[in-house]
Amino acid sequence: MGEVKKERILEILDGYDKENITIATLGSHTSLHILNGAKEEGFRTAIVCEKGREVPYERFGVADEFIMVDQFKDIVNEEVQEKLRAMNAIVVPHGSFVAYAGLDNVEDKFNVPMFGNRDILRWEAERDLERKLLVNGNVRIPMKYDKPEDIDRAVMVKFPGARGGRGYFVASSFEEFNSKIEAMKARGWIEDEDVEQAHIEEYVSGCNYCIHYFYSALDDEVELMGMDSRYESSIDGFVRMPAKDQLDIDISPSYVVTGNHPVVIRESLLTQVFDIGDKLVKSAAELVKPGLNGPFCMQTLVNDNLEVVVFETSARTDGGTNTFMEGSAYTYLKYGSGMSMGRRVAREIKNGIERDELEKIIT
C-alpha cells in the first residue's frame, strides 16, 4: 500500500462541498466520454491538459475548466493538486493517467480523491500480479512457458509494461524465438534487459473480444457495459495482403493498437462472460481489499471450442470503451440509450453522494 492513506483522502473529501463536485481527469485516452458523461449526470468538469494537446477538448467542449500543464506527469505537482482540491475534484483514472502520472506517484504523492481502488492499479500493471489475480479467480488464461527452450507449439512472446504490443511476436520453436529476438533488437523495439523478462505464453488462435465491465461497489453488482475488438498495426493491415505476398515479403507483424471496433459476442457465450467478470471481482476482493470498484476490462480471445480465454485485464477504464460513448448493445438492455462508461462512473459518484456512501467508492 502506498503513502496516500485512505483516512487522509476521506478528510479531504469531508471538506468538499458535495453540492459542487467537479469530475476531473487527464486529457487523453478516454477523457472525452468520462467528462461528457459527468456533464450528463450534472457535474462540473475539469481537464488536466498537456500544452499542444488541447484541440479535441476545446472542439468537443467537454471540459468546464482547463488546467494546462507542460507535461502530463505534472498532474502530480503540488500546485495542480491544490487547484483540483480547490474545485472539489474527484479524479477518474484511466490508462494514460496511470502511465503518465506514474504508479509510485499515484500511490505516494497524489492527495486528491480518486474514483475506484487506487491500490489495484499496480496489480493490472505488473504481469505477475495480474496473473495471480486471474489464477486465484480460476479464470481460463493462456498456458505460460517458463523458458524459451520449452517452446513446443505456437507461442506469443511479450515484454514488460503496456507498450501497445510493440515488440511482441509469435514463434513456434526455440530457434525461431532467438532469431526474432535478434530482429526486434535490431529494430530498437527491445533491449537486452527485456529479453530476460520475456513472457512466453500459448498462442491462442481465436477472435478478440475486449469485454468492458462495471462493478458497482454500492450495489454489489457486476454490469456488462460493452465490448470492442482492437484494430492493430501492422497485423490488421498485413492480413489485407494476399497470402502469397505475405510469404514473399517476410516481415514480422506487430500489434500496436491504433483504434477499436465495437463488437457483440454470440449470445450463448454471455454466461461465460458474466462468470469471468464475477470471478475477477471475487478474486480482487480477496487479494487487494476492498477489491475492484468501477470499470474493469478483460481482454479475451475466443477459440473454436468457444472458450473465452483471458490474456490481459485492466482495473480501470479501458481504451475500448470509446466505442460506446452513446451506449452499447449491452448498456441499451439495462439503461436504454446513452450510457457510456464515463457516464456510469459519474452515476455511481452521484449515487454515492445521494446515499452518503462516497467513502465506499473513493480512495
Ligand code: ADP
Ligand atoms: P499490450 O497490453 O501491451 O497492448 P496485449 O497483451 O494486449 O498487449 O497484446 C497485444 C495483442 O496481441 C492482443 O490484442 C492480441 O491481438 C495479441 N495477443 C496477446 N496475447 C495473445 C495470445 N496469448 N495468443 C494470441 N494472440 C495474443
